[in-house]
Amino acid sequence: MTAAPILSVKNVTRRFGGLTANSDVSIDVPQGEILGLIGPNGAGKSTLFNIIAGAFPPSEGRIVLNGADITGLDAPARCAAGIARTFQVVKSFESMSVIENVMVGSFVRTASAAEARRKAAEVLEFVELDGRANALAGELTPPEKRRLEMARALATEPKLLLLDEVMTGLTPTEARKGVALIRRVRETGVTILMVEHVMEIVMPLVDRAVVLHLGKVLSEGTPRQVVADEAVINAYLGDRHRA
Amino acid sequence: MPCREHRLLRLRVKGLAQDNGLKTMTFQALAQIVVSGLLMGLIYALIAAGLSLIFGLMDVVNFAHGEFLMMAMYAMFGLVLALAVDPVLLMPIVAGLMFALGAIVYLGVVRHAMRAKVNAGMVQVFATFGLAIVLRGLAQLFFTPDFRSIPNTWLGGKTLNLGGIFLPWPQLFGGAVSIAAFVGLYLLISRTDFGRALAATREDAGAVALVGIDRNKVFTIGWGLGAGLVGLAGSVMAIFFYIHPDVGGPFALTAYVTVALGGFGSIFGALAAGVIIGLIEAITATILPTEMKSLGIYAAYLAVVFVRPRGLFGNI
Amino acid sequence: MSTQSIGIAAGLAQANDRFHAARRRQLMTLVVVVLVISVLPLLVKDVYLQNIMVLTLMYTALSQSWNILGGYCGQISLGHAIYFGIGAYTSTLLFTKFGVSPWFGMAAGGGIAALVALVLGYPFFRLKGHYFTIATIVVAEAALVLFLSWPYAGGALGIQLPAAADNWANLQFGRNKLPFIYTALALATITWLVTWKIEDSRWGYWWRAVKDNPEAAESLGVVIFNSKMAAAALSAFFVAVGGSFYAQFVAYIDPDSVLNFHFSLLFALPAVLGGIGTLWGPALGAIILIPLTEFTRSYAGGSGQGIDLIIYGALIMLIALWKPEGLIGFFVRQPKPLPASADEGAHS
């Protein structure tokens, strides 16, 4: 990788009381890549997302975006800086319509409601949710809500998009549509860091994968390298044995 | 607040304080302030206990809590009038009646309010607030807006002189009832099946159904208990306080502040906060004019939540 | 509109047009409502009824203002009486002590209230849910106690507005209620228009996002603290303007008649009963609630028997339980239940 990384996670540690959710994690995400972040439940993937998106600060370590240290920025400032995210447990604005949900995202780039509405409509079409534009978010089906989260994030015109288990709970058909959508997003020049639990989905989609286990980076490389890694196999088998 | 003996006491304390100048306030005067503040604080804690219990159980703030207190006082007033028995002996009956009222209010109003899909929080607030107004109206209808008091009781008007410190018997008794109620509450929560069900309901409403606890039943009993506790407080207060339809308001406000100061849902936080508030009020009342005595409580509340936004012992 | 729709599917463009048509319809409705109300006092000359009209319009404006913070931004304040009191006292004190026009006093009161809201908001907006609501109650009660013992402002005795020439400059009209009706109508219309304007503006969407899901809002670039502060300042400004108006209308204020907790509730109630966080909710709530309060008070409350309270309280309970979304629910589309199958909504 010669391209300068758009995002660098540098030695990030995060503790919750006695529990260390992330331990000395360092990851570089090159511009334009789809990077998969995988690992068993509780590995610390969502925690790392929250730290990158600025939902809470790391206990130690730094986050660098395009060469600038953004560790001190809060979540709204990071959104303005070009980081957008979805949540593992969807967080829609339930009493607002679908297009209004997306407009909230647009407003980080414009103060004009008309412009925000236009942008939101465009994004809704892009994620194929335009048919539901005037439905209340609370009325959407779970897969539609995931799409809405994606649309909202895209409306902020991100450079880096963080997707936390967006395929969870989708039928195979829906998941295929989701994969296609993520590919289309990448084609627009957005770098993607995605957490996914379902290996079958991530592996064909991502350029590279990072495996997190017990808060630490266990393995890193192409999907092929990662699935062949002894340590990864053990971690996943171990996980399955415990479950 | 038109509290007969309490005000006398305050005047006496104030007299002492002024005679000696605030700086050279005697030990006695200081002890008087502390002890009377403590006693009133225990009663505040008892009033707040039921509010805190219900909140901890189901995240609902009962905006009719002050009216529950008022109802309990009128219940005592009515019973004394009808049976000519001393209030002390009637306390269990009043608490029992209030238990029933609490359960009925849950089943008849709150249960339905909780079903709201939109604005659930506001619906609960205004359903219980509407109930509060209805209860006030009922009190006016049946008892008129006049101020009432229960004359010639065993404890009323009597004070205990403890080496120059004057302790009114009704407040002493109230303090004892409050402590007993908190001990009972502690035993109930830690030792009984209901206590475990209560804790489980609090932790995770979803899991409760799986374990086979009937939430509705726990909530009904919870509301009964909450109202029963404020029933005890009302029974004691009926002995030394004027009874009128609007008596609950100021006490409800103090109770909300108490619960928030202690931390919503923390029953023993309410005990600690009640005592703290009683003390602060007693001290403020000696420093500032009586009509400004609640300023101390307000200032304390604001100061605490700015440092600890979830109150002293709150974890939610 | 059409130029902006380029590149968007026809369905969306249509939806867009429908949205703007609906907004225009709202404005037309307002025009009709205002016209009807303007004519009404010319037909209904009864002073008692005219009095109720003034109060209804005034509470419409006040509740509309409360709704900005409580309804749209979701921060339930039950201490807005403090801003009402600030408005009433500012204009009254400026007039009695310095002879300043009540119109100027109104603006000054609004400005001071907005400032106070910002100062209070700084610590308050760290508090969540009930902790916030109780803090608002507490600070308003503290203000009540302080005004009771502030001699310059008349203490517990209050201030009588000195009679001046009856004219618009002094906002005094003797027994004539008509000018007050039109002033209150203007207030209600202005607060409605401000809300209407904000509904389709960045602040409006931000506020609703903050109300629905603060965490998601932050992730989309919404600075929650600033959003709440803006809503609080605007809300406080208009409540204070209403307070100045009320002081002129009743011509006598004391702490209990402008700072009482009761007022804080009366600002929230119409919005809640009519439809919290909606454009017409406060007006709808006030039109039902205020006349009902006044009628029950005069027909059933005179005897002090409490029947007025029973009716009033039962109504609040009934609406809260039966129409949780408010009376507006009778007029606007209800949220549909979830589609039975996932495929139903998945078409493009």
Ligand SMILES: Nc1ncnc2c1ncn2[C@@H]1O[C@H](COP(=O)(O)OP(=O)(O)O)[C@@H](O)[C@H]1O
């Ligand atoms: N806010 C929090 N407070 C305390 N512990 C947390 C918090 N968030 C996550 N954790 C803990 O950190 C660990 C990692 O969680 P998470 O990052 O959600 O894992 P993953 O997304 O990989 O499944 C888990 O043990 C979880 O319980």
Ligand SMILES: [Mg+2]
């Ligand atoms: Mg996760």
